[in-house]
Amino acid sequence: MSSALTGQQGIRVSRGNVFSFPVHSHSYFELILYQPFVGHVQVNDNRLSAQAPLALLMTPSDLHSITVMGETAPFIKIAFLQGMAGEYLLEQLTAPRLLSPVPDQVHRLFQKMAEERPHAELIILLRALLLEMVEGSVALPAPTVSGKSALMTEAMTVIGDAFQQDLTLEGLALRLNVSYQHLSSLFHKQLGVTFSAYLTDIRLRHAAALLSDSSLSVTEICYACGYRNLSHFLRSFKKRYGATPKQYRAKNLRDP
Secondary structure, rough: HHHHHHOOOOEEEEEEOOEEEEOOOOEEEEEEEEEHHHHHHHOOEEEEEOOOOOOEEEEOOOOOOEEEOOOEEEEEEEEEEEHHOOOHHHHHHHOOOEOOOOOHHHHHHHHOOOOOHHHHHHHHHHHHHHHHHHHEEEOOOOOOOOOOHHHHHHHHHHHHHHHHOOHHHHHHHHHHOOOOHHHHHHHHHHOOOOOOHHHHHHHHHHHHHHHHHOOOOOOHHHHHOOHHHHHHHHHHHHHHHHOOHHHHHHHHOOOO
């Protein structure tokens, strides 16, 4: 998404339905409004119930995941680069923040940002939202000592940003300036899975969300999730979900 953010002059607004997603992080900020669903959101060491609407601000490299145990619910997400916040607000955005209950004014600001608007107006609305978060939310506690190293966190950040691209363990190791063997060992020790399994999980969960929330064709979704071979994508998806992408969409399609 980082390249898409650059293309959108530093802000990208999206909406859809919440799906479970494994632990990941990004190199940019995320501001998300969740409607209630059965499950929870994990931000670093903080497990947050989703029984009521909540607004979350996540800073770059915060580890976060979503667990959905029932019906999904709508969300609005604003991803933005740090330059969009302005100097004063950026100084306040040093930790993830939680706002719940969510005031009507914040709901309205999210809804306005989800509409088609000029870039200059998006910046104004974003800063108004950030000001509400700074003044009305609580900073989430800092993470305690974690089993995940700074290197593993950085690796997950790169994957979260670049899973739609051609990404290999060798390329990731080169990008992080570590050996292939050391990085492979870290995935086993700290995540309990291989690099390939983690990347595949991220891609297939994204594919399932697109099948349920978009009108993109199966082929378009295949390439949007980082696959370069449709047959491979179809086999991987059916192995994971027990259904072809078309069968999965027929059962799970929701209004975008």
